[in-house]
Amino acid sequence: MNGADIVIDVEGLSKSFDGKLVVDNLSMQVRRGRIHGFLGPNGSGKTTTIRMLCGLLTPDKGRGRCLGFDILTQQTEIKRRTGYMTQAFSLYADLTIRENLEFIGRIYGLDDPSARAREAIDQLGLTGRADQLAGELSGGWKQRLALGACIMPRPQLLLLDEPTAGVDPKARRDFWDEIHQLAHEGLTVLVSTHYMDEAERCHEIAYIAYGRLLAQGTTTEIIAQSNLSTYVVSGADLGDLAETLKHTPGVDMVAPFGAKLHVASRDHAALDGVAREFAAPGIAWERDAPNLEDVFIDLMSRARSNYP
Amino acid sequence: MSASTDPTGARGEPRPAGFASHPLDEGEGIPRLARLWASLERLYAVFVKELIQLRRDRLTFATMIMIPVMQLILFGFAINSDPKHLPTAVLDNDNSAYSRLFIASLKKTDYFDIRYSLSGPSQIDPLILSGAVNFAIEIPQNFARDLARGENPAILVVADAADPTAVNGAFIALTGMAAQVFTRELLGPLQNLSAKPAPYEVRLQKRYNPAGETRLNIVPGLVGTILTLTMLIFTALSVTREIERNTMESLLAMPINPVEIMLGKILPYAMVGFFQMALIAGAARFIFDVPVVGNLGTFVVLTMLFIVANLSVGYTFSTIAKNQLQAMQMSFFFFLPSILLSGFMFPFRGMPVWAQNVGSILPLTHYLRIVRGVMLKGAGFSDLAADTGALAAFALAAMIVAVLRFRQTLD
Known part of the structure; x- marks a missing residue:
């Protein structure tokens, strides 16, 4: 792959707060025009990593480049070319939509901030509501406006920190369509999320837990790397079975999915044995390919036992 | 991920086709004036935002x-540093036409509000101490006689100077008054007494804060x-x-x-x-x-x-x-x-x-x-x-x- 195509390239990033290691020796690369998903449980270090990438936090250790600029010394250059959408709504609630966008336009030195703000408002479909206070918008509209504000200065890199938290499914779908359109036009996107369906919409994903990067690659690659063998168990009254299986040797993960149970293990032979042992009338064991969530739950439980 | 072994490869500035011309480039080649202008523009952005908020x-x-x-x-x-109508007690030991004229003049200055007419000097201290009055004025015995003889009788003014600014104005009025109060009465044989300085003396005793400052x-x-x-x-x-x-x-x-x-x-x-x-x-x-x-x-x-x-x-x-x-x-x-x-x-x-x-x-x-x-x-x-x-x-x-x-x- 061509080096100039790497937009984010960081190596060995570490950061601790009050002696607590939040990001531990993290390295990652993101290529231009790709949507890179950043997954992991709460407090895993996703936000801290994103903040280190855009110069809001200084890493304790490690080095790297973002858009070709050093993350330790050229933060201003990175900021000029990066749109960062924070987890909480961060536009001014007491400014109107138009005033917020004009403010951003002026900060980024756009040629005609008013015209650019008007353009962005039209694109967002907020034409008639330009003079409404940003704080009065609904959750979905706030999120659209925040994204619109981020891309108005035409950044080369978009950092989105849990952008769809608290947004309804329709708005989420529209949001992702928009992200794909932007990536198609050449924008690179790093997006953190909790949602598996969103993870599957990313070109590549990185899974982080307890500050450590546990897996990286495309969905298919991550599932293949996991070397997980999975059975789907169906039948009535699976609750007791689930409890028993959790303590059965050779079973790495048990998770209910609706009326069914996902049972997974890295020891394929052992799991086959378990399947035979617990097969009973009314309880069907079926082999299935593991899905992304199986892999992540397994990664997380392993990470927890490794880093208590 | 070959790039991890080749970090130098990322140093070239990536320029995505869709975002080729970037409005924010302020590289080394940009003149100082343009940079200052850009800085003022950002300052203006914050200024406008703050004004709206x-x-x-x-x-x-x-x-x-x-x-x-x-x-x-x-x-x-509400806080007047030159207060008027201050509560005052008067002890008139002379009870003559002159002493009564003096008391009437006191009232006319508007600074003194005579609340008490005392009968003996022992009544002065409790009134001042309790704050019931700011001033106690004692006119000596034979004030009229001594005045006529040109013996310069002394009027004793006891002032509660705990709040110096409160009593200073009144005291200035009191001394100013002294020069004029008897001018009209001192006629005929007594006319020679009306020349300044005043024919009597005002002796001020400031209590509690002898070094009171000016207003x-x-x-x-x-x-x-x-x-x-x-x-x-x-x-x-x-x-x-x-x-x-x-x-x-x-x-x-x-x-x-x-x-x-x-x-x-x-x-x-x-x-x-x-x-x-x-x-x-x-x-x-x-x-x-x-x-x-x-x-x-x-x-x-x-x-x-x-x-x-x-x-x-x-x-x-x-x-x-x-x-x-x-x-x-x-x-x-x-x-x-x-x-x-x-x-x-x-x-x-x-x-x-x-x-x-x-x-x-x-x-x-x-x-x-x-x-x-x-x-x-x-x-x-x-x-x-x-x-x-x-x-x-x-x-x-x-x-x-x-x-x-x-x-x-x-x-």
Whole structure:
């Protein structure tokens, strides 16, 4: 792959707060025009990593480049070319939509901030509501406006920190369509999320837990790397079975999915044995390919036992 | 991921086709003037934003008007440093036509409200001690006779000088009266007595505070205290508000530097300060009849300097405080010594040396000298150079601290 195509390239990033290691020796690369998903449980270090990438936090250790600029010394250059959408709504609630966008336009030195703000408002479909206070918008509209504000200065890199938290499914779908359109036009996107369906919409994903990067690659690659063998168990009254299986040797993960149970293990032979042992009338064991969530739950439980 | 082994490969500047011409490029080749222009543009962005927020925040807007008005009314009207109708007790040991004339003249000055007519000197002390009267006046026996003989009889005035400013005006009126009260009565053979000095003596005994100071110039000082209070509070909240409303992270992620943010946030309030100055100065001139002897331009320029100094202090607090409550507490921590040690409350020269030293650090101290100098004495820039220099140094130091304290990262 061509080096100039790497937009984010960081190596060995570490950061601790009050002696607590939040990001531990993290390295990652993101290529231009790709949507890179950043997954992991709460407090895993996703936000801290994103903040280190855009110069809001200084890493304790490690080095790297973002858009070709050093993350330790050229933060201003990175900021000029990066749109960062924070987890909480961060536009001014007491400014109107138009005033917020004009403010951003002026900060980024756009040629005609008013015209650019008007353009962005039209694109967002907020034409008639330009003079409404940003704080009065609904959750979905706030999120659209925040994204619109981020891309108005035409950044080369978009950092989105849990952008769809608290947004309804329709708005989420529209949001992702928009992200794909932007990536198609050449924008690179790093997006953190909790949602598996969103993870599957990313070109590549990185899974982080307890500050450590546990897996990286495309969905298919991550599932293949996991070397997980999975059975789907169906039948009535699976609750007791689930409890028993959790303590059965050779079973790495048990998770209910609706009326069914996902049972997974890295020891394929052992799991086959378990399947035979617990097969009973009314309880069907079926082999299935593991899905992304199986892999992540397994990664997380392993990470927890490794880093208590 | 081959790039991990080849970090140098990423050093070339990526230029995605769709975003080839970037409006924000300010590389080394861009002339300094263009960079300055871009910086001013960002400063202007913050300035406009702050103005809009200020306009929409009704409560802040109301306090801006209400604080000066309230303080003016409180200090200007309610706290009168030249009070009249002070409760007074009189012990007339002579009971002659002359002594009665003297008492009638006392009443006419409007300073004395005779509440008690005493029968013996032992009644004086309890009245003064309890605060029932501010003055006790004792006319000696044979006052009329001694007066006629030209023996210069002495009238004893006992004053409660615990609050010196309260009794000074009255005492000045009393001594002034002494020269004139008997002019009309001392006719014929007694006419030679009416020549100054007064034919009798007023002996003042100040109780509790023998070294009472002269009265203060309250209203010019009010310009300084009101501006200190309002300017401090407004900027003290400006940075903490961004933090509490979750907008700080975004602001820091934008390509703007701390100096641009600071000036953009200070400027709108300098405008507010200008209007407050006009309001207070107008009230001083037209409601309280304080003359403006000096040059109005000098007054405006130096007051603006004082406003900027206070805004810088408030902004500095804002960069140190963790939340708006802390910022408010810090403002009051600064405001109290400003009121007490600047010479607004007590005469500066009357304070102990350590207090004068503390006072000299505060901008209000220097501004009080400036405002009293310009308004009352007609002083110009050259007379006020030292205090002007102190104010400017203070403003600059506060701004430097603020910029150094401003955290550009979330570390």
